[in-house]
Amino acid sequence: MARLAFCQLRTLISSSQRNAWLLASSQRLGTEKYPSQIPSFGCRRTLCISAVQQQEVEPLTGKEQRLLSNIYGGLLNGQRACLAEAITLVESAHPRKRQIALILLQKVLSHHREQEQLNNGKPLAFRVGLSGPPGAGKSTFIEYFGKMLTEQGHKVAVLAVDPSSSTSGGSLLGDKTRMTELSRDMNAYIRPSPTRGTLGGVTRTTNEAILLCESGGYNIVLVETVGVGQSEYAVADMVDMFVLLLPPAGGDELQGIKRGIIEMADLVTITKADGDLLIPARKIQAEYVSALKLLRKRSKTWRPQVIRISAKTGEGIPELWKKMAEFQNTMLASGELLARRRSQQKVWMWNLIQENVLLHFRNHPAVKDQIPLLEQQVLAGVLSPGHAADVLLKAFSESS
Numbered sequence: 357m358a359r360l361a362f363c364q365l366r367t368l369i370s371s372s373q374r375n376a377w378l379l380a381s382s383q384r385l386g387t388e389k390y391p392s393q394i395p396s397f398g399c400r401r402t403l404c405i406s407a408v409q410q411q412e413v414e415p416l417t418g419k420e421q422r423l424l425s426n427i428y429g430g431l432l433n434g435q436r437a438c439l440a441e442a443i444t445l446v447e448s449a450h451p452r453k454r455q456i457a458l459i460l461l462q463k464v465l466s467h468h469r470e471q472e473q474l475n476n477g478k479p480l481a482f483r484v485g486l487s488g489p490p491g492a493g494k495s496t497f498i499e500y501f502g503k504m505l506t507e508q509g510h511k512v513a514v515l516a517v518d519p520s521s522s523t524s525g526g527s528l529l530g531d532k533t534r535m536t537e538l539s540r541d542m543n544a545y546i547r548p549s550p551t552r553g554t555l556g557g558v559t560r561t562t563n564e565a566i567l568l569c570e571s572g573g574y575n576i577v578l579v580e581t582v583g584v585g586q587s588e589y590a591v592a593d594m595v596d597m598f599v600l601l602l603p604p605a606g607g608d609e610l611q612g613i614k615r616g617i618i619e620m621a622d623l624v625t626i627t628k629a630d631g632d633l634l635i636p637a638r639k640i641q642a643e644y645v646s647a648l649k650l651l652r653k654r655s656k657t658w659r660p661q662v663i664r665i666s667a668k669t670g671e672g673i674p675e676l677w678k679k680m681a682e683f684q685n686t687m688l689a690s691g692e693l694l695a696r697r698r699s700q701q702k703v704w705m706w707n708l709i710q711e712n713v714l715l716h717f718r719n720h721p722a723v724k725d726q727i728p729l730l731e732q733q734v735l736a737g738v739l740s741p742g743h744a745a746d747v748l749l750k751a752f753s754e755s756s
């Protein structure tokens with residue numbers, strides 16, 4: 357039965373998409389269970405994952421082996437150029453590059469596990485998601501915060517997930533010129549994370565980039581996203597702590613912030629609490645303190661808090677970092693942080709499967725041409741949504 361289901365899935369998911377799935381699966385299963393899947397660089401027609409996963413990788417050419425060794429070696433030595441190259445490789449949609457990227461990621465994962473074991477099971481890095489509406493003061497904050505952390509001896513990576521970059525070619529988050537000083541800091545690494553148009557795209561490329569940054573020695577990874585659309589949910593599902601940054605603006609400007617995303621926040625931060633904005637910042641803080649009391653709690657041990665900061669004066673930012681560290685310690689002690697990471701792996705796997713299967717379904721020849729008409733009929737109330745779905749699913753299953 358399981359084998360049948362697997363075969364069906366295998367036909368559904370194209371080979372490059374399958375790679376992503378294989379990676380997610382191998383993380384879930386743990387490579388130590390499948391020693392053969394930890395590839396040596398000189399892999400001979402290696403069965404990369406396990407018999408169950410049946411993904412063959414063509415042998416690497418000498419040039420590819422050298423490339424991989426250089427990237428991996430440089431990455432572990434903390435060379436920024438190699439980290440950049442590694443991220444470019446995992447972001448590539450080219451099927452062969454994807455295969456090489458998978459081998460690199462397997463190496464990175466097994467290195468991660470070894471290091472975490474040496475670290476008594478404690479994660480190598482603290483992953484923090486930062487989200488807020490356009491103009492909330494995210495980049496000004498990250499610039500200040502990042503520099504404060506590097507001065508304390510931390511290595512900070514910033515991945516900026518820009519949901520607009522793939523759809524409009526535009527940029528809500530702009531580029532790294534937004535954080536000019538931090539981008540010159542040798543202990544910081546800033547990188548826009550392309551989204552490939554979909555939520556799964558955000559999840560896959562950003563998750564992989566996080567892993568690579570951690571292998572490059574970055575012990576704090578900040579994942580920034582604009583709080584419009586769906587990307588902030590994807591980001592909340594890939595970090596240890598999710599921080600919402602809100603400007604001291606009136607109700608109208610904050611209307612776009614959805615209740616769901618406030619529920620995801622482990623910390624709400626009111627920005628720009630200085631000068632004339634200090635009084636509105638206090639007011640918004642009080643409003644959110646009351647609002648949070650009514651919301652569903654995300655953790656058994658951590659109670660989300662609302663604090664005020666100013667990236668202009670620096671006020672509140674050391675306290676914010678203290679709160680973050682308190683969160684990390686509390687969640688580690690209760691076991692929730694590691695549990696959250698584990699469940700995120702599963703969410704990631706299912707997001708990818710769901711998205712790839714749906715894409716395949718929509719583009720399937722037996723279904724594709726019927727969709728517009730059925731949608732019209734559903735819109736006109738001639739056909740019930742359930743009936744239309746049954747028609748499409750039947751056409752799909754009969755032709756598969």
Ligand SMILES: Nc1nc2c(ncn2[C@@H]2O[C@H](COP(=O)(O)OP(=O)(O)OP(=O)(O)O)[C@@H](O)[C@H]2O)c(=O)[nH]1
Pocket residue numbers: 488489490491492493494495496497528529530534582627628629630631633665666667668669
């Ligand atoms: N008074 C004051 N202004 C600030 C502060 N932080 C940011 N600003 C201003 O707010 C505006 C937006 O700041 P950004 O840091 O670019 O905001 P952002 O959220 O990164 O904006 P996007 O790039 O559009 O997503 C800029 O004009 C900043 O100078 C602050 O702490 N105090």
